[in-house]
Amino acid sequence: MRIRITEVGPRDGLQNIKVPIPTDAKVRMVDILSESGVEEVEVSSFVSPKWVPQLSDAEEVFRRIKRREGVIYSALVPNLRGLERALSVGVDKIALFTAASETFNRKNTNATIEESIRRFIPVVREARNSGLVVRGYISTAFHCYFEGRIPPEKVLEVAVRLFDIGVDEVSLGDTTGRAVPEDVKRLLEVILRDFPPQKIVLHFHDTYGMGIANVWTAYSEFGINRFDSSAGGLGGCPFVPGASGNVATEDVVFLFEQSGVETGIDLRRVVEGARVIVEATDGCVGLQSHISKVLERGRL
Amino acid sequence: MRIRITEVGPRDGLQNIKVPIPTDAKVRMVDILSESGVEEVEVSSFVSPKWVPQLSDAEEVFRRIKRREGVIYSALVPNLRGLERALSVGVDKIALFTAASETFNRKNTNATIEESIRRFIPVVREARNSGLVVRGYISTAFHCYFEGRIPPEKVLEVAVRLFDIGVDEVSLGDTTGRAVPEDVKRLLEVILRDFPPQKIVLHFHDTYGMGIANVWTAYSEFGINRFDSSAGGLGGCPFVPGASGNVATEDVVFLFEQSGVETGIDLRRVVEGARVIVEATDGCVGLQSHISKVLERGRL
Numbered sequence: 001m002r003i004r005i006t007e008v009g010p011r012d013g014l015q016n017i018k019v020p021i022p023t024d025a026k027v028r029m030v031d032i033l034s035e036s037g038v039e040e041v042e043v044s045s046f047v048s049p050k051w052v053p054q055l056s057d058a059e060e061v062f063r064r065i066k067r068r069e070g071v072i073y074s075a076l077v078p079n080l081r082g083l084e085r086a087l088s089v090g091v092d093k094i095a096l097f098t099a100a101s102e103t104f105n106r107k108n109t110n111a112t113i114e115e116s117i118r119r120f121i122p123v124v125r126e127a128r129n130s131g132l133v134v135r136g137y138i139s140t141a142f143h144c145y146f147e148g149r150i151p152p153e154k155v156l157e158v159a160v161r162l163f164d165i166g167v168d169e170v171s172l173g174d175t176t177g178r179a180v181p182e183d184v185k186r187l188l189e190v191i192l193r194d195f196p197p198q199k200i201v202l203h204f205h206d207t208y209g210m211g212i213a214n215v216w217t218a219y220s221e222f223g224i225n226r227f228d229s230s231a232g233g234l235g236g237c238p239f240v241p242g243a244s245g246n247v248a249t250e251d252v253v254f255l256f257e258q259s260g261v262e263t264g265i266d267l268r269r270v271v272e273g274a275r276v277i278v279e280a281t282d283g284c285v286g287l288q289s290h291i292s293k294v295l296e297r298g299r300l
Numbered sequence: 301m302r303i304r305i306t307e308v309g310p311r312d313g314l315q316n317i318k319v320p321i322p323t324d325a326k327v328r329m330v331d332i333l334s335e336s337g338v339e340e341v342e343v344s345s346f347v348s349p350k351w352v353p354q355l356s357d358a359e360e361v362f363r364r365i366k367r368r369e370g371v372i373y374s375a376l377v378p379n380l381r382g383l384e385r386a387l388s389v390g391v392d393k394i395a396l397f398t399a400a401s402e403t404f405n406r407k408n409t410n411a412t413i414e415e416s417i418r419r420f421i422p423v424v425r426e427a428r429n430s431g432l433v434v435r436g437y438i439s440t441a442f443h444c445y446f447e448g449r450i451p452p453e454k455v456l457e458v459a460v461r462l463f464d465i466g467v468d469e470v471s472l473g474d475t476t477g478r479a480v481p482e483d484v485k486r487l488l489e490v491i492l493r494d495f496p497p498q499k500i501v502l503h504f505h506d507t508y509g510m511g512i513a514n515v516w517t518a519y520s521e522f523g524i525n526r527f528d529s530s531a532g533g534l535g536g537c538p539f540v541p542g543a544s545g546n547v548a549t550e551d552v553v554f555l556f557e558q559s560g561v562e563t564g565i566d567l568r569r570v571v572e573g574a575r576v577i578v579e580a581t582d583g584c585v586g587l588q589s590h591i592s593k594v595l596e597r598g599r600l
Contacts, residue, residue, distance in 0.1 A: 180516075180559045216513045
């Protein structure tokens with residue numbers, strides 16, 4: 001079973017970086033990542049530039065990247081206005097975001113979970129009419145800063161609603177990075193009762209260093225083969241020392257390739273893609289992954 | 301099943317650091333780690349100071365640490381001369397080291413594996429006569445810089461020889477840090493055919509970021525509950541950017557505690573123990589663990 005990676009570095013990896021990153025660098029990053037062998041690149045976000053100024057050049061990035069055949073180019077879309085912008089530049093796939101924690105969702109989107117899902121209904125309809133694939137993100141699927149541990153049944157409830165309104169897949173996000181393999185097990189035991197593993201993507205952050213163990217558990221015990229990850233482990237807040245982002249694509253690739261599981265991904269290209277951002281920020285942003293550090297020392 | 305940790309920071313974590321670390325700092329580090337709840341502290345090494353100058357103060361460290369009841373204080377010992385030194389300061393337990401890779405063992409100890417094991421025979425006899433517990437380390441148990449992947453059968457062969465000459469336990473070391481959970485599985489499937497899990501300790505390095513996933517696989521799939529780890533993830537070479545050492549004790553503790561498995565270890569004390577070395581080297585040595593970085597940001 002081949003591993004399918006959605007490279008979220010250009011979106012999740014960059015969105016919280018305060019140093020402005022030139023559009024050129026983003027385009028170069030996406031182009032390099034497109035050549036690395038990942039299945040999908042989440043290129044940007046069509047939320048209001050007021051909320052995520054770093055990604056306000058979403059249209060321009062989409063217009064300028066080289067589309068590589070076979071690669072899916074996706075973007076975050078919060079509402080119909082966002083969808084229009086996304087359609088205007090020909091995205092292949094959109095992602096809607098809600099949460100499993102009511103408190104987190106209210107703080108993040110100023111709506112209850114049910115309200116946010118209802119707002120998605122016309123967006124999903126329009127997107128599907130336009131031939132787009134639709135992903136639903138469920139953030140805080142394991143743990144919330146405000147509510148603590150999230151019961152798997154709550155996550156299932158949100159997933160059921162998302163599939164009901166027509167999303168094609170659901171990505172379960174460990175927003176705080178606190179999940180451990182036991183949590184992954186508990187959640188997937190519940191989710192996979194109702195949905196096949198092909199419909200489920202896992203999205204881990206490596207803040208507490210548990211990302212790789214979680215990926216392996218989801219794969220080896222539950223047959224999940226779709227993961228979100230970020231080149232260089234980009235993400236988190238660059239002004240907070242040691243903040244860490246998504247589990248790093250190159251670390252995930254190393255894990256699977258060493259285990260004899262094919263990814264088709266060239267991890268050196270992935271790291272090269274991430275380094276564009278290190279250079280564009282004059283080193284203000286550093287790479288978080290283990291493999292990038294091994295490569296800096298010159299041996300793998 | 302409670303997790304039992306051998307804290308190897310004061311030995312494996314420090315031995316390759318080129319900046320001289322004052323004996324005072326080592327004593328303070330060991331004393332703090334003694335209070336953290338770990339079962340054993342590997343305090344130092346009685347190899348020739350010519351080979352490991354950093355640990356040439358082994359006797360003095362042993363004389364000055366506060367022995368806490370219930371904690372085992374161990375040290376590396378290469379030969380009878382080392383054993384005499386260890387006995388003179390009352391160590392509780394010694395560790396002998398060999399490898400599963402002939403090439404690595406020759407480069408490391410200038411002997412074949414069989415020669416090194418034969419040299420251990422009188423050391424084990426004397427140590428047991430003196431009431432000491434004896435560990436045997438098998439380094440390169442998964443992979444060798446020179447020989448590549450090491451067959452599990454070769455590791456078993458070395459383990460059989462070590463138990464034959466009377467060691468109480470064997471610690472399997474992933475010296476290069478390249479092992480992934482599949483490798484752990486392959487090795488333990490072979491080793492545990494002949495030996496019970498209580499006799500086996502696993503010793504992972506986190507160079508490639510696989511340490512936590514390996515620990516979890518050994519525990520959850522094979523019932524191994526004994527691990528070597530190093531406070532702060534100390535180890536590796538501090539002059540090589542990003543070099544990383546043993547899997548960090550605090551990361552291992554976080555993994556298990558979040559999984560509902562008791563460790564009895566206070567991870568804040570562990571990090572405090574490691575910080576002694578950061579201060580003693582004026583920041584030349586940095587902490588590698590995820591949890592220490594989370595703590596620096598002030599929340600766990």
